[in-house]
Amino acid sequence: MLLRVLGTAAGGGTPQWNCACPGCTGARRHPARRRLHDGLALQPADPGAWFLANATPDIAGQLESHRTLLPDAGQERTPVVRVVLTDAELDHTLGLLRIREASRIEIWCTEPVRKALTTRLALDEVLSPYTALRWNDLPLTGAERPTDIGGLHVSAVPLSAKRPRYAAGEPAHPAWSVALKVRDPATGKTALYAPALASWSEPLEQEIADSDCVLLDGTFLTDDEPPRTGFSRRTASAMGHLPVEGPNGTASRLCGRGGKTGRRILYTHLNNSNPLGDPDDPAHERLAGLGLGVAADRMVVNL
Ligand code: MLT
Ligand code: MN
Ligand code: ZN
DSSP states (O other), X not given: OEEEEEEOBOTTOBSOTTOOSHHHHHHHHOGGGOBOBOEEEEEOSSGGGOEEXXXXXXXXXXXXXXXXXXXXXXXXXXXXXXXXXXXXXXXXXXXXXXXXXXXXXXXXXXXXXXXXXXXXXXHHHHHTTTOEEEEEEOOBTTTSOOEEETTEEEEEEEEEOOOOGGGXXXXXXXXXXXXXXXXXXXXXXXXXXXXXOOSOOHHHHHHHHTOSEEEEEOSOSSTTHHHHHTSOSSOTGGGTOOOSSSTTOHHHHHTTTSGGGSOEEEEEOBOTTOGGGSTTOTHHHHHHHTTOEEOOTTOEEEO
């Protein structure tokens, strides 16, 4: 399968329209540092059967920058878009409104995510005059059989009960935020996509060990980055994002799991305050020493 990285930024993107922090200013000065909201397109052996992992506010431009995601010459329109969601966050779902020109949008997500999108955001009501939304259950790894989307087997690893801010009144549920596991039965290769990692768990560790490519929450480099940069008064972990470095960081847990093992482990969902947005930051070298890396917009991973 091909994994097309459509974007690698956290909510707001880099640069963020109302921000003049060093990361946003640097991205305005150096266009190669720009990052669109994080999302993926996954392509099985049949390239026409692609689907999206998350639908970001940047989705239309993200599709435009990958020729194989556009309608073929002679085909008038892309009639159906398939989208698998990791959560109900606005940076991962607002793109559903942007692709309303499709005649149908097939969505796979967990139950609390569907409820938030249909009741709090009223997506069914708002979009029904434009397109047909079809909701499908996203099966949980281990408990249920994966679902087949265009020849790829997809399931979800529950990660946390972290709700979007607009759904704060909704009940707790262990699958508000999940990692997507995508396996190509033709090759046996597996990708894991977890852009919002609030806590570490044994099942997650096992899924990482079973994967050939892992795209992981790299929102903040350190736990104190949000208060230190004035982004938020809360720490990274209090915001539902384990930091990359430091005592509760994910890098030390992942040390030796990437690199020479052949497994690619790449951070994504970078906030614009994250020093990793600067390619010259010494943190890149520290991560490389652990066999880890940072995903780039428009990169294609061939699994
Ligand atoms: C998150 O990743 O924590 C959310 O997307 C933040 C937000 O956009 O409010
Ligand atoms: Mn986000
Ligand atoms: Zn900024």
